[in-house]
Amino acid sequence: MSKTWDRLETNAAKQSYDWPKAEQYTHYAGGQLVGANLPDEDMMVLGVSLGNTFDSVKASLGQPTKETSRGLTYGGVTFGSFKMDGVESVVTYMMIENRDATTHRGIAVGDSMRKVLNVYGRPDLVDSNNRWFYGKYRYRTDMMHGIQFEQKGDKVSKIMIYR
Template identity: 35%
Template sequence: MKKLTTSILLALFSATIFMPAHVEASWLSKTWKKIEKSWNEAGQQSSTNGTTSTSSSTIRLPQRSEYPSRYPSGQEVGHHLGGAERTIAGVYPNATYEEIRRILGNPTEEVHHEYRRDGEQRAFMRYGGIMYSSIYGQIERAGIIEVTNRDATTYRGIAVGDSLEKVYEAYGRPVRIYDDNTWFYGVFIWQSDYVYGIKFINDGEKVTKIIVL
């Protein structure tokens, strides 16, 4: 650009020296104004193109309305997350509490008992913002993992507080979006308790809780 500017100025200077005396003295200033106008227009066009390019690269997030409201009874939907995808802090769902203690040490809080009166149970081990809890009937194992702060991330690096755009970039399109806008990745069988994967609870913009089951 500098070379081009220098060439133009030299050309203008030469033209000024050798131009006939009857040519208007304002020719140089008029020509220079035209050049400046041309540069300004080119700069504005470049700026506009840059804005358009940025806008077009914005991620369009999937919406609940794009998913079926129901599936055929018993249909399996989605795909299993392989490898360590369902681990949090190195612990898989359904690990025993002994295994969790061996991996993470003593918990921040621990409860193991059942409410016999109505059949409910309460069993969990908590490590800061990570909770390993039992599913009913399996009090010795933690079938559900919940993360409520940034003490841990998923295998792909998503933490509470991250944007849905970041979740989309890491995991792609959700297998299902629930009525409360929870994003689910994994596999489930319609109208059954068969659900294995990761849920990202969110406020419409950012992740507020992560549940692995």
């Protein structure tokens, strides 16, 4: 009964104005700076921070289950880099795709979006794919520094932390 009630409450909340929706975030000017930097601890996963070298990640977490020039994967957690080859590989994004890790505030893949809303508050951006972003960004650009929650139904399906 509890799961059914939770589902009904979530569906009702999604219909209300208070539930974050993409169309509520379209009033910014292109290039406008929106949001604020998150605390440093929010930008860490498994003790790894953005900007750490791949070598320091391996020294801390051991041998990855998968390694490429663009990333290190430990189970359902990937530490990746958007940087060009030939430059020392540093972590520019972290992706959580299962319950192997949580955010600093305790959100994991599979948690409800209501829990995300309760823990993080109202998102700084909801995009057209219904991804919730918290952090600092320039509107209508790809310049973003923060944490993003992707969802399927009303559950977190992927967590991205990037700059």
